Amino acid sequence: MNLQDTMYNWLSIKVVANERQDDQAAQDTYAFFLEILTEDHQVSDLDVEVSQEYYVVRYRQNGKEDSKKFPVELIEALLTSIENEPKYNHQ
Known part of the structure; x- marks a missing residue:
């Protein structure tokens, strides 16, 4: 995976992980x-x-x-997609 794609994926999931710490x-x-x-x-x-x-x-x-x-x-x-999917929002 090239740097641009890796960074895009990392940043997208970073936003999710920050909002959904559990x-x-x-x-x-x-x-x-x-x-x-960091490694590749x-x-x-x-x-x-x-x-x-x-x-x-x-x-x-x-x-x-x-x-x-x-x-x-982007x-x-x-x-947004995760938050709009009910199966991912059960506590």
Whole structure:
């Protein structure tokens, strides 16, 4: 999986995991994508900023600083989908 796709998946599940801290599947999936970022892509120092339009992820890769920008509606689509599915919302 390339860096762009991995970071998109990581950020999407990070949003879900932050909102659903008791959801073990979300926590495990977040850890899985974080591991891919750090081990397979040598990414470190991840920092996320959010505005009305974009999530901006700043990071280091192989000693070089970089960033990627993702539209809010794309990143939050997974959370919205989960929240709208009754079988995932039983406590």
